[in-house]
Amino acid sequence: MPYDYQPFPYTAPPGLTAPEPRHKVVIVGAGPIGVAMALELANYGVPSVVLDDNNVVSVGSRAICWSKRSLEILDRLGIGDKSVEKGVTWKVGRTFHRDKEVFNFDLLPEEGHKMPAFVNLQQYYVEEFLVRAALDNDLVDVRFKNEVVEVDQTAEAATVRIETPDGEYSLETEYLIACDGAKSPIREMMGLDFAGELFEERFLIADIEMTADTPSERWFWFEPTFHPGQSALLHKQPDNIYRIDLQLGWDADPVEEKKPEKVIPRIEKVVGHSDFKLDWVSVYTFQCRRLERFVHDRVLFVGDSAHVVSPFGARGGNGGLQDVDNLGWKLAAVLEGRADSGLLETYNTERTYGTDENILNSTRSTRFMTPADGAERLFRDQVLALAAKAPFARSWVNSGRLSVPCVYPVNGADDKALPRVSRPGAVAPDAPMGNGWLLNALGGRMVVLALGCQAPEVAGAEVLTPEITDEIRRRYMGEAEKTVYLIRPDQVIAARWPYVDRTAVEATIEAIWRGE
Amino acid sequence: MTALIDTPNLADHDGFYEELLATHKGLSEAESQALNAQLVMILANHIGDRTVLSEALALARKTPLG
Known part of the structure; x- marks a missing residue:
């Protein structure tokens, strides 16, 4: 059964009738990162207001691979068990060249961890679980259909002007957290540069509903016979939904390629039959970009608003949750006067460090998947050829290096004899x-x-x-x-x-x- | 102080050179390129020392090239 998108209720905010007192934290964006941020702060006793211009969860599966670390974080927010239970647990990835397996990896070869290596769960489920937890939490005030149209800040506070179906109002807050996604309106309004690299490649992404008996594994193909010369990825999700990513090349027309009459024949070739239903389709490009700084005095950037990476390492949603993990306790300490803004600055240094590692890994994978003509293509093709005859080359085949938390460069004492x-x-x-x-x-x-x-x-x-x-x-x-x-x-x-x-x-x- | 040996280190280098050419015999330009690329990666893996490899890349990249 495909997901049933139910709108969340809108109620007129108090600020429309009388000015609200200055808030501790206002979060812009009720996506997975924004709501996770609110719940994380609530765990530390910090109340927040979450504003979203929309009132439904994200359409399409989007972020689907939740890493072990993300599940541990979601567990702290009260939805870990639920996510594992609903999701498809996996830890093995297989990479094929043409129709032969050339490489496989096991992301968690040992026992004794509460959370599995990865769970595939459509973003809309994670959002729904988070929003429900937030609506039940007295410290979180979620306001749907509240669109931020202006942002300003002084040394003491940030101010946002908000449009609602019932008119406009303003909120003042000690800290404003922008979790408003890759196209972040807050980032735009503040005129901040989002520098990085765009790769000249397009991928088709589709959710299909079908009954099949495939193992819970990640399958990636280079140059499969069903999609000659290109790459393909298959992921199993709950509800008999499968996610298929197909490389299209830079010349593909994104509007044309999204039409069912174009998509269905492509999918038929992947799965070998036509007994499936198309649930959602999108065409995307690869980008690796980040803000130079994630902390701008009273405005903090978390998740895709701060950084975007190309998708095959599952480093987007998971990277965002690691931001939340890093920022929550620091901001709570600053708000209660336990620490000063120097601690907040370590959110900037640590998460830009983590982001650079994510960007490095996903840039390398992207370059391997979509090599430029010339030496890039020569070496890529020869790694694949060599993988068939020499074991060492198999680990060079790069279909995405999956998200693991970075090791922060901390100053604490160490004893190298320990593990x-x-x-x-x-x-x-x-x-x-x-x-x-x-x-x-x-x-x-x-x-x-x-x-x-x-x-x-x-x-x-x-x-x-x-x-x-x-x-x-x-x-x-x-x-x-x-x-x-x-x-x-x-x-x-x-x-x-x-x-x-x-x-x-x-x-x-x-x-x-x-x-x- | 370099890690890379750039002085004579191979016994029978004339013999190796001959074998290298013989390995390419009968290959098209593209096949030769492919063979060279594979050879670089096979040798890199065998050497297994990142410093040596970086120095080798830098030496190869130095002019004159071609």
Whole structure:
């Protein structure tokens, strides 16, 4: 069954009749990133108003591959289990050249994590789950059909002018968060440059409804016989919906290519029959762009408004949720006076760093998928040819390197003898803990994780001393007898020591709040 | 100080040169290009040292070219 798009209710906002007091946070955009941002802030006790010019979830599957890290974040927002349950879990990707498999990858070859490597779930479901959670949350005030038409800021606050079906009003807010997408009107209104690269390539993207018995895997083809000379991607989604991406070339006419009489014969060749229904079609180009800065005093950019990447690494929606993860606790601390704007600046430095890694990876994949004539095409074609005869070349075949969180360049103490997977800057790896999971136990607080030792009371952090299981030993201790980890509220490891040193831990905590 | 050996290092270089040419024998221009591209990647993987490879690329890119 295709998705049933139900409009969310509009109610006249109070600001139409009397000026509203200055808000803490106003978020522009009720897409997955905007609503996730509001729920994340609500977890820290920060109220927000979410404005959206529309009143339905996004049309078409759009962002479908939610990474392990995203699922962990969604879990904190209360919709993790629901998303996994509804979605199609997968971890294996297969890459074919012509009709032969040349490469496959397993994104989570080990057990002992609450969340799977990836879940395919149409963006409209994620949006619906998030919006429902937001409507049930007293700290989130979602206002549909509220379109921001003007933005301004002073040293103390940002102001937005808003159009509604009942007229205009203004809101003042300590911070304005622009989650208004790749074409961000806020970015436009502020005249900010969105620099980067456009690739001269067009892809057709289609959701089809059909019954089939395919495994839950990601399949990518270079030059398949059903679509000669081009690339194709197949993903399975819930409700018997399949997502197909087909490379069209730069000369393709985007309007013409979206017509069912053009699309259906193309899909018939992919699936080998005509027993399917077309649910949604779009044609897109590849772009990798970002704002130079994500923090503009009182206006913060999060998600696609700050950065766009080409799609085959699942780094768009997942990158946006990592922004949310990074910003929530920092902004909450600034609003409650725990930290000053120096901490907010680390949102800028850390997320532009993460974005650059996403852009680097997706630019490389795009270049491999759509090589320019000449040397680019020569080497691409020869990697594919070589992959059939030499194992090393198979890993060079690049059909997208899928989203994993970056390792932030943090200044915290490290002991190189401890496992690399949990080095400072990395997201803390999950592990079973009692009847639950380590990441759930960490929550969104500053935590001292004491392993194989008793940590003393530490000012400004909770101490956690889980039982040493095989997974905890492997992921956090290695050969060490005891270790102490300091973990930030976004579950990023800040520092680690092979001994207990309360002074060092407390000094690191203070440095984190100062944004150092 | 470079990691790349750019002084004689191959016993029987005349023999290798002959074998290289023989490998290309009978190939079209495009096939020869393809073979060279594969050869570069095979050797790069075998060398397995990014510094050596970067220096090799820089040396090859230096003028005169062609």
